[in-house]
Amino acid sequence: MTSSFAPDSLVLNRKLPLWYQVSQSLRASILGRAPESSLRLPTEEQLAAHYGVSVLTMRQALKELEEEGLISRHRRRGTFIEPGARRGAPRRLLGSIDAIVAQQSGELTTVLGHGPGPLPAELAEFYPGLPEVVTFRRLRRDADSGEPTNWAENAVRPEIAARIDLDDLCRWPMTKVLRDAVGVGISRITDTVEATLADPVTAELLQVPLLSPILHYTGVTYDTAGRVVDVARIRYRGDRFSFSVTVDAGCAPGPG
Missing domain, CATH: 3.40.1410.10 (Chorismate lyase-like)
Structure with missing residues (x-):
């Protein structure tokens, strides 16, 4: 049975860009996820609430992960983890x-x-x-x-x-x-x-x-x-x- 994806918690450091901290924490959660977990991420609003940031900050963090090839975003369908994402990116x-x-x-x-x-x-x-x-x-x-x-x-x-x-x-x-x-x-x-x-x-x-x-x-x-x-x-x-x-x-x- 597939379990829902649950990102790790994060203590934010106000000296670093929030979007960057969120993207790195979410990246670690994606790469360290359990094999049976869902490939579908929570909504932008749910992720923003989880990390305690604005939806705009969350979108910027997701854009970073999308450019790295870890996720794909689809209008009206949601955001999904790429199953074949490479872990050797810069x-x-x-x-x-x-x-x-x-x-x-x-x-x-x-x-x-x-x-x-x-x-x-x-x-x-x-x-x-x-x-x-x-x-x-x-x-x-x-x-x-x-x-x-x-x-x-x-x-x-x-x-x-x-x-x-x-x-x-x-x-x-x-x-x-x-x-x-x-x-x-x-x-x-x-x-x-x-x-x-x-x-x-x-x-x-x-x-x-x-x-x-x-x-x-x-x-x-x-x-x-x-x-x-x-x-x-x-x-x-x-x-x-x-x-x-x-x-x-x-x-x-x-x-x-």
């Missing part, structure tokens, strides 16, 4: 935690392994004085094709890692696990994305040629006390992903 990052969660939703995740180990030298700047971290390794696949899309290594503080349920990691991105399952208060995440070449491990896991182009993402997560609680290093297939960053000129100076 990501637009504006800095909300829900945007980070949305980046990694809607994929099949396998935990490759986890365990404590000495702090890697390249992470020493994030964990000064910490002798070891617990590393979680995961492989993500496209839910439709089963094709590998990215693999991730998360270096987490031991006392926090001890509270992580591996079943949660198979269902949700690490950011959502830390925030919603473990209860870590997250204050900010700093992101770095760079182009690099596939090493032997990455080439084997992502099924790409050795030294082929990939995107290497590093996300450093801070709690409300200002401590780093997680450093994520994710390798994305270069033929499946691109990232775009939008800077609000009213909030930050340009490089010139």
Whole structure:
């Protein structure tokens, strides 16, 4: 029996465009929906009431998802999730935690392994004085094709890692696990994305040629006390992903 589609709740951040926050939250709900859920979305009015925004804001959010190819809108029929929507579309990052969660939703995740180990030298700047971290390794696949899309290594503080349920990691991105399952208060995440070449491990896991182009993402997560609680290093297939960053000129100076 098909169940109705239910979007996640969202705490709005008044420093970011409302339409963007709503679109990212709805995107995560669409990609992470249960297989048996309905492809038909609630009406614009119902979604607007759910998120506490105006109908105009909701329309702008839906327009963003329509342009990405996740939904289609039909006059007098309603709005529908595209069953064959691709999950490798470009990501637009504006800095909300829900945007980070949305980046990694809607994929099949396998935990490759986890365990404590000495702090890697390249992470020493994030964990000064910490002798070891617990590393979680995961492989993500496209839910439709089963094709590998990215693999991730998360270096987490031991006392926090001890509270992580591996079943949660198979269902949700690490950011959502830390925030919603473990209860870590997250204050900010700093992101770095760079182009690099596939090493032997990455080439084997992502099924790409050795030294082929990939995107290497590093996300450093801070709690409300200002401590780093997680450093994520994710390798994305270069033929499946691109990232775009939008800077609000009213909030930050340009490089010139």
